[in-house]
Amino acid sequence: MKTLGDRIKYLREKKEITQKELATKTGLTVVQLSRYETNDRKPDPEALKQIADVLDTNGDYLLGRTNDSSPKITANKEDDEIEELLDDPVHGAFFKGYLDAPEQKKAEMRQFLKFILEQEKDRKPGQQQGE
The missing domain is CATH 1.10.260.40 (lambda repressor-like DNA-binding domains)
Known part of the structure:
Protein backbone atom coordinates (compact mmCIF):
# COMPACT_ATOMS: atom_id res chain seq x y z
CA MET A 1 0.00 0.00 0.00
CA LEU A 63 -4.18 9.78 3.18
CA GLY A 64 -4.82 6.39 1.55
CA ARG A 65 -8.55 6.33 2.29
CA THR A 66 -9.40 5.98 -1.41
CA ASN A 67 -7.61 5.13 -4.63
CA ASP A 68 -9.54 7.80 -6.53
CA SER A 69 -7.13 10.70 -6.97
CA SER A 70 -9.63 13.02 -8.65
CA PRO A 71 -10.47 16.18 -6.76
CA LYS A 72 -13.79 15.82 -4.98
CA ILE A 73 -15.58 18.79 -3.60
CA THR A 74 -19.05 17.95 -2.41
CA ALA A 75 -21.45 20.61 -1.28
CA ASN A 76 -23.09 18.83 1.62
CA LYS A 77 -23.79 15.61 3.47
CA GLU A 78 -26.47 14.60 0.96
CA ASP A 79 -23.95 14.90 -1.88
CA ASP A 80 -21.46 12.82 0.10
CA GLU A 81 -24.09 10.10 0.63
CA ILE A 82 -24.98 10.04 -3.06
CA GLU A 83 -21.32 9.87 -4.02
CA GLU A 84 -20.71 7.00 -1.59
CA LEU A 85 -23.78 5.16 -2.85
CA LEU A 86 -22.77 5.46 -6.50
CA ASP A 87 -19.13 4.59 -5.87
CA ASP A 88 -20.22 1.22 -4.48
CA PRO A 89 -19.94 -1.36 -7.32
CA VAL A 90 -23.29 -2.94 -6.45
CA HIS A 91 -25.28 0.27 -6.07
CA GLY A 92 -23.40 2.03 -8.84
CA ALA A 93 -24.82 -0.56 -11.24
CA PHE A 94 -28.08 1.40 -11.00
CA PHE A 95 -26.48 3.76 -13.47
CA LYS A 96 -24.91 1.58 -16.11
CA GLY A 97 -21.28 2.54 -16.60
CA TYR A 98 -21.15 5.07 -13.75
CA LEU A 99 -17.89 3.86 -12.26
CA ASP A 100 -16.06 4.09 -15.60
CA ALA A 101 -17.77 7.26 -16.84
CA PRO A 102 -15.95 10.57 -17.34
CA GLU A 103 -16.40 13.08 -14.53
CA GLN A 104 -18.89 15.21 -16.52
CA LYS A 105 -21.15 12.19 -17.09
CA LYS A 106 -20.86 11.23 -13.41
CA ALA A 107 -21.96 14.73 -12.41
CA GLU A 108 -25.01 14.46 -14.67
CA MET A 109 -25.91 11.06 -13.20
CA ARG A 110 -25.54 12.36 -9.64
CA GLN A 111 -27.78 15.32 -10.46
CA PHE A 112 -30.42 12.98 -11.88
CA LEU A 113 -30.31 10.77 -8.79
CA LYS A 114 -30.63 13.84 -6.55
CA PHE A 115 -33.71 14.85 -8.55
CA ILE A 116 -35.28 11.40 -8.11
CA LEU A 117 -34.55 11.35 -4.38
CA GLU A 118 -35.99 14.86 -3.97
CA GLN A 119 -39.20 13.82 -5.75
CA GLU A 120 -39.55 10.74 -3.55
CA LYS A 121 -38.68 12.21 -0.16
CA ASP A 122 -42.23 13.16 0.86
CA ARG A 123 -43.95 10.14 -0.68
CA LYS A 124 -45.69 7.93 1.82
CA PRO A 125 -45.55 4.10 1.70
CA GLY A 126 -48.05 2.74 -0.82
CA GLN A 127 -48.51 6.12 -2.50
CA GLN A 128 -48.10 6.07 -6.28
CA GLN A 129 -45.47 8.23 -7.94
CA GLY A 130 -46.76 11.69 -8.81
CA GLU A 131 -49.66 11.62 -6.30
Missing part, protein backbone atom coordinates in the same frame (compact mmCIF):
# COMPACT_ATOMS: atom_id res chain seq x y z
CA LYS A 2 1.28 3.43 -0.92
CA THR A 3 2.08 5.80 1.92
CA LEU A 4 1.23 9.49 2.09
CA GLY A 5 4.73 10.34 0.92
CA ASP A 6 4.54 7.85 -1.95
CA ARG A 7 1.27 9.38 -3.13
CA ILE A 8 2.58 12.95 -2.96
CA LYS A 9 5.70 11.99 -4.89
CA TYR A 10 3.74 9.93 -7.43
CA LEU A 11 1.35 12.78 -8.26
CA ARG A 12 4.13 15.37 -8.27
CA GLU A 13 6.16 13.32 -10.75
CA LYS A 14 3.05 12.50 -12.81
CA LYS A 15 2.44 16.24 -13.21
CA GLU A 16 6.14 16.75 -13.95
CA ILE A 17 6.59 19.17 -11.06
CA THR A 18 9.89 19.38 -9.19
CA GLN A 19 10.03 19.43 -5.40
CA LYS A 20 11.13 23.04 -5.61
CA GLU A 21 8.16 24.00 -7.80
CA LEU A 22 5.70 22.20 -5.53
CA ALA A 23 7.26 23.78 -2.46
CA THR A 24 6.93 27.25 -4.00
CA LYS A 25 3.31 26.69 -5.06
CA THR A 26 2.32 25.36 -1.62
CA GLY A 27 4.29 27.81 0.49
CA LEU A 28 6.38 25.02 1.97
CA THR A 29 10.13 24.60 1.98
CA VAL A 30 11.87 21.98 -0.14
CA VAL A 31 13.11 20.38 3.09
CA GLN A 32 9.55 20.07 4.44
CA LEU A 33 8.29 18.58 1.19
CA SER A 34 11.21 16.17 1.00
CA ARG A 35 10.48 14.97 4.54
CA TYR A 36 6.82 14.43 3.62
CA GLU A 37 7.77 12.41 0.56
CA THR A 38 10.19 10.23 2.52
CA ASN A 39 7.63 9.81 5.31
CA ASP A 40 9.98 11.34 7.87
CA ARG A 41 7.30 13.90 8.74
CA LYS A 42 3.56 14.27 8.26
CA PRO A 43 2.06 17.52 6.94
CA ASP A 44 -0.28 19.53 9.12
CA PRO A 45 -3.86 19.88 7.82
CA GLU A 46 -3.22 23.21 6.10
CA ALA A 47 -0.11 21.89 4.33
CA LEU A 48 -2.02 18.77 3.28
CA LYS A 49 -4.78 20.97 1.83
CA GLN A 50 -2.24 23.07 -0.09
CA ILE A 51 -0.55 19.96 -1.49
CA ALA A 52 -3.90 18.44 -2.52
CA ASP A 53 -4.95 21.68 -4.22
CA VAL A 54 -1.72 22.10 -6.17
CA LEU A 55 -1.63 18.42 -7.18
CA ASP A 56 -5.33 18.61 -8.15
CA THR A 57 -6.33 15.72 -5.91
CA ASN A 58 -8.17 15.16 -2.65
CA GLY A 59 -7.03 14.61 0.93
CA ASP A 60 -8.62 11.18 1.15
CA TYR A 61 -6.44 9.98 -1.73
CA LEU A 62 -3.27 11.37 -0.16
